[in-house]
Amino acid sequence: MKKLFLFAFVFLFFCFAEVSAAHYLVGRVNNSLDGVLADGHTVVVWNPTYGISENVTDTIGPSGNSGTSNYYMVDCESLSHPCAVGDTLYSKVLNNGDNHNSGNVSLDVTGAGYDIMPSVLLNSPINVSSVLVDDSILTPLNQIDLVTASTRKVTCTSVMEDPEGGPVLNASAKFFSSGSSYGSVDDNSTHYTNSSCFVNSSYAGNASLVNCTFEVFYYANSENWTCLTSAQDNLSMGGNSTDETFINPLLSVGVQSKIDFGSVGTESVSNEKIVNVTNYGNVAINLSLYGYGQNPGDGLAMNCTTGNVTVGDERYNLTSPNSGLISVSQFDSNYQNLTGLYTVRKFNLNKKNNSFNATKPTYWRIKLHPVLTGNCTGSVVFGASSQGGI
Amino acid sequence: MKFVFSKKKNLLFLGIFLILAISIMLVSSLSNSNGIPLKEGKNEVVLNITNSFNASTLVKLNPEVEVVSYTEGNVTFGYVNFIGGLGDDFEIMNEMPYEIYSSKNSTLILPE
Numbered sequence: 001m002k003k004l005f006l007f008a009f010v011f012l013f014f015c016f017a018e019v020s021a022a023h024y025l026v027g028r029v030n031n032s033l034d035g036v037l038a039d040g041h042t043v044v045v046w047n048p049t050y051g052i053s054e055n056v057t058d059t060i061g062p063s064g065n066s067g068t069s070n071y072y073m074v075d076c077e078s079l080s081h082p083c084a085v086g087d088t089l090y091s092k093v094l095n096n097g098d099n100h101n102s103g104n105v106s107l108d109v110t111g112a113g114y115d116i117m118p119s120v121l122l123n124s125p126i127n128v129s130s131v132l133v134d135d136s137i138l139t140p141l142n143q144i145d146l147v148t149a150s151t152r153k154v155t156c157t158s159v160m161e162d163p164e165g166g167p168v169l170n171a172s173a174k175f176f177s178s179g180s181s182y183g184s185v186d187d188n189s190t191h192y193t194n195s196s197c198f199v200n201s202s203y204a205g206n207a208s209l210v211n212c213t214f215e216v217f218y219y220a221n222s223e224n225w226t227c228l229t230s231a232q233d234n235l236s237m238g239g240n241s242t243d244e245t246f247i248n249p250l251l252s253v254g255v256q257s258k259i260d261f262g263s264v265g266t267e268s269v270s271n272e273k274i275v276n277v278t279n280y281g282n283v284a285i286n287l288s289l290y291g292y293g294q295n296p297g298d299g300l301a302m303n304c305t306t307g308n309v310t311v312g313d314e315r316y317n318l319t320s321p322n323s324g325l326i327s328v329s330q331f332d333s334n335y336q337n338l339t340g341l342y343t344v345r346k347f348n349l350n351k352k353n354n355s356f357n358a359t360k361p362t363y364w365r366i367k368l369h370p371v372l373t374g375n376c377t378g379s380v381v382f383g384a385s386s387q388g389g390i
Numbered sequence: 391m392k393f394v395f396s397k398k399k400n401l402l403f404l405g406i407f408l409i410l411a412i413s414i415m416l417v418s419s420l421s422n423s424n425g426i427p428l429k430e431g432k433n434e435v436v437l438n439i440t441n442s443f444n445a446s447t448l449v450k451l452n453p454e455v456e457v458v459s460y461t462e463g464n465v466t467f468g469y470v471n472f473i474g475g476l477g478d479d480f481e482i483m484n485e486m487p488y489e490i491y492s493s494k495n496s497t498l499i500l501p502e
Contacts, residue, residue: 022459022466022489026476065468066476073476075459075466111431113456113491114470 022075023083023109027117029060029070029093029102033163034124036100038093039063041122043072045091047079052090054080060093076109085111092120099125099237124163126231126239131158133175133227133243142245144216144225148252149280151215156227158241160199161207166234171197173212173229177221177247182228188217189353197229219282219352222249252281253349253384261366269331270366272323279349279358281384286349287318287362288383290342296381299340301366305374309366312337314380317363318347331367344385426498428454433490435498437482443501445469446479448490451499457491458482 025045029038039061046055056079058064058072066073072091076083083089087109093102105118133156135144146152156175160168172195174182180190197212212229225247230240255277261270279285291311293300301314315335322334336345352358368376426435445458449471459468460480470476482488490498 021461022457022468024457024459024468024470024477026470026472065478067478068473068476071473071476073468073470075468078466113493114472116472 021077021082023077024073024114025076025089025091025107025109025117026066026071026073026114027091027105028119029072030119030121031070032100032122032124034127036098036122036124037061038070038122041096041100042094043074043091044094045074045076045079045089047076047081047083047087047089049087050079050081057094083109085109091117093122095237099239101235101237103235121164123233123235123237125237126168126233127161127163128229128231128239128241129159129161131156131227131229131241131243133157133225133245144245144247146216146218146220146247146250146282148218148250149254149278151217154214154216154245156194156212156214156229156243158210158212158229159203159207160210160231160239161205162233164233165206168199168201168208168210168231169234170238171199171208171210171212171229171231173197173214173227175214175216175225175227178224178226179221187354189219189221189351192216199231216247218250218252218280219358220247222247222282247282249283249386250281251283251285251384251386252279253285253287253382254278254280255382259364259380261364264366264368267370268368269326269328270368271325272321273364274321275362275364276359277347277349277362277382279351279384282351283386284348284350285384286344286387287347288342288344288385288387289316289338289380290340291338291378291380292340293378297340300378301338301380302376302378304372304376307369307372309368309372309376309378311340313367313369314338314378315365315367318345321361321363326365328367331365335363335365338380342381342383343390344387345390346388426500428452428490428492428496428498430492430494433492434487435490436485436487437500439482439484439500441501442481442483444479444481445477446475447501448482448498449475451501452492452496454493454496455490455498456493458488460486460488 031037041060044055044057046052056074058074060072061069090104090106092104095101100122102120156173175192177190184191192214194212197210200209203209226244228242232238264270291301292298293303300308301311302309315337317335349360449455456471467478467480
């Protein structure tokens with residue numbers, strides 16, 4: 001009996017096995033407004049009831065099922081849940097890496113031989129042009145001058161337009177040095193991000209003017225920098241463009257306002273005073289130093305109520321301290337004398353970065369003669385130099 | 391649940407089955423002769439032809455045919471009568487089953 005049923009089953013199977021069941025959906029995809037052909041892009045069709053992961057796909061154009069430019073053709077009965085009359089199916093063009101896609105279109109499956117999906121336009125990405133990055137000083141162009149111990153506003157402007165006339169969304173920009181890259185993390189020396197650029201959508205026609213500003217710190221690296229600005233359209237297709245500029249070297253140094261030696265007995269050497277020197281620029285510096293009493297070049301370190309201190313009697317050590325009381329001979333041997341004309345001394349103070357505050361101590365003493373009385377005042381001029389020091 | 395069949399019933403079942411199968415084959419062979427009637431909607435047809443021809447030829451002769459398709463393994467090949475013909479312009483062979491979707495009741499015209 002079992003053999004009889006088996007025979008009947010096999011017989012029926014071979015009678016009906018090759019009966020086809022197909023319901024075709026065809027659709028047209030027009031070439032994008034920026035001139036990219038729809039052919040070769042992939043269309044996905046799905047039933048939202050079962051999710052997009054259950055889908056059928058086709059390649060638009062001659063290499064796909066339709067064999068015809070700008071058309072696709074899928075059999076919706078080949079879905080895991082075959083389509084039926086009344087089902088609503090969706091389709092869209094996938095981004096194959098060239099930043100072109102489409103929005104969703106849908107139709108209700110009919111009992112006809114095939115159904116025609118609504119035509120779609122291959123969507124273009126945002127077009128970004130006329131990128132210019134600079135500070136407020138436009139001459140010379142493509143040079144940025146930083147501000148000592150502060151920030152400089154750098155603006156990256158661009159013109160953005162969605163060829164389909166849609167809005168410019170998620171406008172952002174990154175400003176990064178040649179030693180960094182687009183994907184690097186933000187770092188005041190090398191990389192800045194602005195994720196909320198200002199979009200002026202009434203700039204001209206469909207075009208928007210996009211301003212992205214960065215507050216660039218004084219210690220940003222002196223090298224070539226790139227601004228890459230980007231945005232997306234309402235189908236998340238992004239466009240971007242770049243401009244380059246150069247951040248000029250900034251030589252700058254800062255010290256505390258006074259070196260107060262306090263009361264110093266005549267014919268003696270003062271206590272050591274520490275003066276912290278900070279590099280407020282973006283390159284490593286040596287120190288240029290000179291002193292004067294009342295006027296530059298007067299040969300004095302200080303001018304006192306009675307008498308004065310010659311410039312050579314104020315001395316410094318730029319590398320190491322000598323604490324406690326010291327003799328005149330130790331004073332002479334352990335410290336370098338201040339001069340009336342600027343002298344560049346080796347100091348090797350690197351610029352600030354995330355882990356280095358760019359401050360270094362210097363050590364100062366003064367020697368007074370017996371005839372001095374009253375208050376003494378003078379000036380020491382600290383300068384930053386890129387020259388090699390002695 | 392267990393079914394018990396007597397020999398008599400077995401023979402009766404086999405007879406009914408064979409009559410049914412022969413009837414299906416008879417109807418099918420009748421449909422393969424010239425002037426195959428097509429009903430509106432899906433039609434499963436097996437053509438009795440001497441020379442093969444392309445699906446586009448069939449569609450040109452029968453504008454009411456919207457789709458011609460067949461299945462090979464798990465893959466369905468189709469030719470859609472839209473903007474001059476979309477899809478695979480496959481060869482229609484003798485004694486092969488095809489699905490023809492017609493927009494109205496008609497008689498299928500085959501090339502001479």
